[in-house]
Amino acid sequence: MSDRVMIFSQRNLKELMRDPLSYIFCIGFPVVMLIVMTAVNESIPPQAGMTVFQIQNLSGGIAVFGLSFVMLFTCMTVSKDRSGAFLRRLYASPLKGAEYVSGYTLPVMVIAAVQTVITAAASVVIGIFQDYTFDFVGLICGMLMLIPIAVMFIGLGLLFGTIFNEKAAPGLCSIIISLAAFLGGEWMDIEAMGGTIKKICDILPFYNGVKAMRFCVAGEFSEAVTPLLITAVYAAAVFVLAAVCFSKKMKSDIR
Amino acid sequence: MEYAIEIKNLSKSFSSKKAVDDISCKIEKGQLFSMLGVNGAGKTTTIRLITGLSKPTGGDVLVYGKSVNSQMEEIKPLLNLSPQENAAAGALTVWENLVFMARLYGFSKADAEKRARKLVEDFSMESELNTKAKTLSGGWQRRLSIAMALVTDPKILFLDEPTLGLDVLARRELWTVIRSLKGKVTIVLTTHYMEEAEALSDRIAVMTKGKIRAEGTLDELLSATGAPNLEEAFIKIAEEDKNNV
Numbered sequence: 108m109s110d111r112v113m114i115f116s117q118r119n120l121k122e123l124m125r126d127p128l129s130y131i132f133c134i135g136f137p138v139v140m141l142i143v144m145t146a147v148n149e150s151i152p153p154q155a156g157m158t159v160f161q162i163q164n165l166s167g168g169i170a171v172f173g174l175s176f177v178m179l180f181t182c183m184t185v186s187k188d189r190s191g192a193f194l195r196r197l198y199a200s201p202l203k204g205a206e207y208v209s210g211y212t213l214p215v216m217v218i219a220a221v222q223t224v225i226t227a228a229a230s231v232v233i234g235i236f237q238d239y240t241f242d243f244v245g246l247i248c249g250m251l252m253l254i255p256i257a258v259m260f261i262g263l264g265l266l267f268g269t270i271f272n273e274k275a276a277p278g279l280c281s282i283i284i285s286l287a288a289f290l291g292g293e294w295m296d297i298e299a300m301g302g303t304i305k306k307i308c309d310i311l312p313f314y315n316g317v318k319a320m321r322f323c324v325a326g327e328f329s330e331a332v333t334p335l336l337i338t339a340v341y342a343a344a345v346f347v348l349a350a351v352c353f354s355k356k357m358k359s360d361i362r
Numbered sequence: 363m364e365y366a367i368e369i370k371n372l373s374k375s376f377s378s379k380k381a382v383d384d385i386s387c388k389i390e391k392g393q394l395f396s397m398l399g400v401n402g403a404g405k406t407t408t409i410r411l412i413t414g415l416s417k418p419t420g421g422d423v424l425v426y427g428k429s430v431n432s433q434m435e436e437i438k439p440l441l442n443l444s445p446q447e448n449a450a451a452g453a454l455t456v457w458e459n460l461v462f463m464a465r466l467y468g469f470s471k472a473d474a475e476k477r478a479r480k481l482v483e484d485f486s487m488e489s490e491l492n493t494k495a496k497t498l499s500g501g502w503q504r505r506l507s508i509a510m511a512l513v514t515d516p517k518i519l520f521l522d523e524p525t526l527g528l529d530v531l532a533r534r535e536l537w538t539v540i541r542s543l544k545g546k547v548t549i550v551l552t553t554h555y556m557e558e559a560e561a562l563s564d565r566i567a568v569m570t571k572g573k574i575r576a577e578g579t580l581d582e583l584l585s586a587t588g589a590p591n592l593e594e595a596f597i598k599i600a601e602e603d604k605n606n607v
C-alpha cells in the first residue's frame with residue numbers, strides 16, 4: 108500500500124477521533140443499548156418466549172446496529188470533506204482516486220473493529236450477570252463474520268457521502284439505520300414472524316449479518332456460512348459501486 | 363529559455379459562459395506574477411486550469427515544459443496552491459497540517475518535520491503550533507494555508523486572493539511574508555486589490571472578462587497608459603475594452 112494512503116488515513120482517523128460524537132455513537136451507544144435492552148429483557152416474562160433480547164442473541168443484533176452508525180460516520184466524513192476546500196486542494200496533490208477511497212475506508216475499519224470488540228466484551232460482562240457464558244471461539248468467529256457487513260456499511264457511507272451533500276447524506280443514513288434495525292431482526296424475532304417479512308429479511312444483508320454472528324455464538328458454525336456469503340456479495344457489490352462513484356465524482360469535480 | 367509557465371491560447375467555457383477566453387502569456391522562473399482583475403474576471407479559473415483542478419476547453423499550459431492536458435501527473439509535484447477559501451484540515455493542528463502536506467508530497471517523516479519546522483520559523487507560527495486549524499483567526503488560517511503549500515517545496519506557488527477578507531494589519535504581515543518568498547519560488551498571485559499588485563509584483567497581467575488586456579511591469583503598464591498609478595492604469599485598460607466592444 109502506498110505511503111500516501113497511510114498518510115491520508117492517519118489524517119482521517121485523527122479527524123474522526125477528535126469528534127466527540129464518534130465516541131458517543133460508535134462506542135458508547137452500543138454499550139448503552141446492550142444494557143438497556145438487557146433491562147428490557149428482564150421485564151419480559153419467560154412465558155412470552157421472546158429470545159431476541161437475550162444476551163446471546165442481542166450481542167449480534169447490537170453489533171450490526173453499531174456498524175450501521177459507522178456508515179453514518181463514514182458518510183459524514185466524506186460529505187463534510189467534499190463540501191470543504193481542503194479536499195479540493197488535495198485534488199491538486201499527487202493523491203489518486205483509489206487512494207482517497209482506501210484512505211477513507213481504513214480508519215473507519217479500525218473504528219468498526221474497536222466498536223465490535225467493545226460490544227463483544229460488554230456482552231460477555233453482561234452475560235456473567237445473566238448466567239450466560241459465551242463460548243470464546245464462537246464469539247471470536249462471530250465477530251469475524253461481521254467483516255463483510257462492516258465493509259458493506261462503510262461502502263454505503265462512502266456512496267452516500269459521495270453522491271449527496273452534507274445536508275442530505277446523514278438523513279439518508281438515518282433511514283438506512285432504521286431499516287437495518289427493523290429488517291435486521293435486532294428488535295424483533297424475524298423467525299417467529301415468518302411470511303413476507305422473513306423473506307425480505309433473508310434477501311437483504313442486514314438480517315444475514317446478524318444471523319452469521321448469532322449462529323457462531325451458538326456454536327452452529329455451518330449455519331453461518333450462507334448468511335456470510337450473502338453479506339459478502341452485498342459488501343463486494345456496494346463497495347465497488349462506492350469506489351467507482353467516488354472516482355467518477357472526483358473526475359467530474361475536475362471539469 | 364524554458365519558462366516556469368507558458369499559457370498558450372488557454373480557454374475555458376462553462377456551457378455558454380467563457381470564464382477564460384483565449385489567453386496567452388509567459389511567466390519566468392523566480393518571478394512574482396500577479397493577475398489583477400475584478401470579481402468574475404477569470405483569475406481563479408486560470409489557476410484551477412494550471413493546477414489540474416479544471417480541464418481546459420481550449421489551448422494548453424506548459425509547466426516547466428510539461429502540458430497540463432497530457433502530463434498533469436508529472437506537473438502536480440512541482441506545484442502547490444493556497445486556494446481562495448481557507449483550506450486546512452480543521453481538526454488537525456497547525457503542526458499536523460504542515461507535516462501531513464509534506465508527507466503527502468513524498469517527504470519522509472524526518473524530512474517533513476524538518477521542513478515544517480522551517481516553515482513555522484519563517485512564518486512565525488510558533489505560538490499557534492498546537493492550535494487546531496478550525497479555531498485559528500482568519501489571518502492565521504491564511505498564513506497556514508500558504509505555509510501548507512510551501513512545505514511541499516513547490517517550484518511554483520499559486521496564491522489565490524491571499525489577503526481577501528483580512529484586516530489591514532494581517533494584510534501587511536502577509537505581504538511581508540510573501541515578499542520574503544520572492545526569488546526563492548515562482549509565485550502566481552491573483553488579487554483585486556490594486557495596492558497589493560503594486561506592492562508585490564514583478565509583472566502584472568490585467569484581466570477582465572476572461573481576457574488578459576495588458577501585461578508587463580508596473581512601469582510598463584503606467585507608461586503605456588500614461589496613468590499616474592496602477593488604479594488609473596487599470597481603469598483605462600478596462601475602459602478601453604468597453605470601447606472596443
Ligand SMILES: Nc1ncnc2c1ncn2[C@@H]1O[C@H](COP(=O)(O)OP(=O)(O)O)[C@@H](O)[C@H]1O
Nearest residue numbers: 376379381399400401402403404405406407408
Ligand atoms: N464551475 C463553474 N461553473 C460555471 N461558471 C463558472 C464556474 N467557475 C467559474 N465560473 C464563472 O466564470 C467566471 C470567472 O470566474 P472566476 O475564475 O472565479 O473569477 P475570479 O476568480 O477572477 O473572480 C465567473 O463569471 C464565474 O461565474
Ligand SMILES: [Mg+2]
Nearest residue numbers: 405406446523
Ligand atoms: Mg477568484
